[in-house]
Amino acid sequence: MPYSLLGALNISKQDLLNRLRDLDVTSSNLANVNTAGYKANRSNFQEMLNQQLEEGMRLAATQLLPMQGSLRSSDKPLDWAIQGEGFFSVTLPNGDTGYTRDGQFMLDAERNLVNANGYPLVWEGEIPEDATDIIIRSNGTVTALNADGESADIGAVQLARFPNPSGLTSYGDNVWLESDASGAAQAGEPGTENFGVIASHKVEESNVDLAQELTRLMTLQRSFSMSLAAFQQTDAMISQAINLRKA
Numbered sequence: 001m002p003y004s005l006l007g008a009l010n011i012s013k014q015d016l017l018n019r020l021r022d023l024d025v026t027s028s029n030l031a032n033v034n035t036a037g038y039k040a041n042r043s044n045f046q047e048m049l050n051q052q053l054e055e056g057m058r059l060a061a062t063q064l065l066p067m068q069g070s071l072r073s074s075d076k077p078l079d080w081a082i083q084g085e086g087f088f089s090v091t092l093p094n095g096d097t098g099y100t101r102d103g104q105f106m107l108d109a110e111r112n113l114v115n116a117n118g119y120p121l122v123w124e125g126e127i128p129e130d131a132t133d134i135i136i137r138s139n140g141t142v143t144a145l146n147a148d149g150e151s152a153d154i155g156a157v158q159l160a161r162f163p164n165p166s167g168l169t170s171y172g173d174n175v176w177l178e179s180d181a182s183g184a185a186q187a188g189e190p191g192t193e194n195f196g197v198i199a200s201h202k203v204e205e206s207n208v209d210l211a212q213e214l215t216r217l218m219t220l221q222r223s224f225s226m227s228l229a230a231f232q233q234t235d236a237m238i239s240q241a242i243n244l245r246k247a
Helices: 003-031 210-246
Strands: 041-048 056-064 071-073 080-083 088-091 097-100 131-136 141-146 151-156 159-161 169-172 175-177 186-188 197-200 202-204
Touching: 003 041, 003 210, 088 159, 131 197
Parallel strands: 080 202
Antiparallel strands: 041 056, 071 202, 080 197, 088 097, 097 175, 131 141, 141 151, 159 186, 169 175
């Protein structure tokens, strides 16, 4: 059987699988278009040329796109948004540190600052029981106001940044993990060199471009249809070749 037919069959099969994997990435972006602090991902493909019938492309990795999302106002005192570079650090259930841009925090039963998934914020300080309002300044200093109208600094929040934030790996729950590609986390005070600032009563929206992702979705659908047609036609040609050889 001609090698070219087997090669064409393998290429079209590989392309079908790639389109499905790319569809997963695009679908995730679309599903999180309204998720606070969500960062879009894109698929990175790599060409394969060797002697093992593996010509074509493969999905090498997915890449985080860390561009700034727009900020919207909130009436909740524990809604904090990062303007510029950096991530909030949270403690994961296994004890590891995760990183997120979602600054919609709340108090749990033990008055710990946690995100929507219950992961505690890594910070220095604690929320007093008599606090009637909480304010965070742009440099990360957290201030509490009591019933008497007196204010006091109760702690500080640092940000974490990475040499290559696009190299972070996804943990899920809108949280990312440090990796060899991202480099080690560097902690620092908001507003200092290379670190963004924190805005109080603000929520960072997703940076997903809805129009771009919908266009990508339509392109994937057409590409999948073409690859499927190529696969079916090549399979039919191989079947004909086998039948002719048997005749």
